[in-house]
Amino acid sequence: MSRAPDTTLFPPVQAPTGTTRLTAARAAxxxxxxxxxxxxxxxTDSDALLAALRDSGLEGRGGAGFPAWRKLAAVPARERARRRRVVVIGNxxxxEPLSQKDATLLLRSPHLVIDGLLTVAGALGTxxxxxxxxxxxxxxxxxALAERADAAGIELREAAESFISGEASAVVNALAGxxxxxxxxxxxxxxxxxxxxPTLLHNVETLAHIALIARFGAAWFRSVGTKGDPGTRLVTVGSDGHPSTVLEVAGGSRIGDVLRFTGVDTGTLSAVLVGGYHGAWLPAYALEARLDRADLAGFGANPGAGILMGLGERRCPITVAAAVATYLAGETAGQCGPCVNGLPAMAAVLGRLARGDRDPGLPGEVRRLAAIVTGRGSCNHPDGTARFVLSTLTVFADDVAAHLAGHCRKDHR
Ligand code: SF4
Known part of the structure; x- marks a missing residue:
């Protein structure tokens, strides 16, 4: 005799529609x-999870945008088959000072992150x-962890407070003491x-998406967003260096729309920093670009960790960029040549330009130093810093020229 499905065990739930997915629950x-x-x-087993993630097109939300399935596939098959071997970390x-999305997600929807950790750990039997x-x-x-018995094995650890603390090998070092x-x-x-x-590390927003893909499937995930940027993403939006709002948007949303939705007057911006301090500037004329790789590639940017920071047209971008470069030069681990020597030198030259030094060789010197540090560190901190600085010289070429001519009349705070 066939048995009726036990609907009390997995009560049917309407999958969230639209862009309110990670933020669908009204309480934590x-x-x-x-x-x-x-x-x-x-x-499920790791092969089934890997297939679902590949079909979903989910990319990591921590900044690098690495496809989630590729990370899982990078765990050698023999290790995936050996239960209890793999370590799973939610990061x-x-x-990044301009990002607040991960903290917001953990305060608002902690159980989605926990579900994502349990999904990945369960698939790997660890x-x-x-x-x-x-x-x-x-x-x-x-x-949140104390609310559920199935989360008893998850160890909660305090993250170090530094710009590079979230780099994968830095996280592993921290957890190892x-x-x-x-x-x-x-x-x-x-x-x-x-x-x-073997250690598998995912950003917590990535894990939250994995929790929903495990429930509702890859096709559901792709039902919002664009082909190149499926699903939704959390975005931290702000202006003039102050993150102000975190919101969930459909993949491929137009950047101008996202900014205006949060109350930013895009008509008053000279540019938007996309992707944070390791990101790149998007000039005001390009604000209707989509927040996806294809549209941003021409500006050397990518969605990264979902940061959009508007810069008011009255503020001096060279002064702002010099301050950021100085901050980044101070946030290194101080263990590689490009960081010990190159980043402070690059920040110093940009600072001279910002303060009104009219030596016409300054932009060239910044570019020379950026080329020297790129690809030379143990992590991507020098590369990300160089990308930001070079983007500044390109997008704000008129402001650079005004500084060299002694004509900059913008706010230099
Ligand atoms: S490149 Fe080297 S010194 Fe610089 S942040 Fe990375 S590990 Fe540290």
Missing amino acids: DYGTHQATFGRLPAH AAEG HSVYLYAQASVLEAVGR REPVPQDRTVRLTESGLGGR
Whole structure:
């Protein structure tokens, strides 16, 4: 005799539609989470999860935009088959000062992140699971973990507070009790990471999307967004250096639309910094570009960790950029030549330009230093800093010329 499906075990839930997905629950507690999203499905195996992630097109939301399925596939098959070997880490270090999305997600929808960790860990048959998060959210996340028995094995650890604290090998160093700085890696973390074990590290927003893909599938994930940027993403929007709002937007949304939705008057901007301090400037005339790789590639930008920071047209962009470059030069681990020597020198030359030094060789010197540091560090900090500085010289070429001519009349604070 056939049995009727047990609908009480997995009560049918309407999948969230539109752009309110990660933010669909009206409260952060576990009861509201389950009522909104339904229960987490039984664990699948790593091959099935890998296939679902590949079909979804989900890219990592931590900044690099690496396809989520490729990370899982990078764990050697023999290690995926050996249960209990792999270490899974949820990364919410969010050292980028312009980003607030990971902290906001953990405060608003912590159980989606927990579900994502359990989904990945379950597929790999491991109980070694860490959640690495800023001090400001530890208490709230700890409360969420305590609400559910299935999360008892997740270890919550406080993230170091520095720009580079979220770099994958820096996270592994921190969890191993070492200094939280990147390390030169010839072997991938997915082969040998924490304690010499294969280690899979995902940004927490990526994990939250994985939790929803595990429930509602790849086709559902792709039902919002564009072909090249499926699903939704969290974006931190602000202006003049101050993050102000985090919102969830459809993939491929037009940047001008996102800014205006949060109340930014795009008519008063000279440019928008896309992707944070390792990102690039998008000039005002290009604000109707989509927040996806294809539209941003021509500006050397990508969606990164979803940061949009408007710059008011009255502010001097060279002064702003010099301050950022100086900050980045001070945020290195101080263990590689490009960071010890190159970044401070590059910031200093940009600072001279900002302060009114009219030496016509300054822009060329910045470019020379940027070329020297690029590709020479153990992590991408020199590359990201050089990208930001070069973007400044390109997008604000008129302002550079005004400085060299002594004509800049903008606000130099
Ligand atoms: S490149 Fe810079 S930030 Fe990266 S590991 Fe080397 S010194 Fe540290």
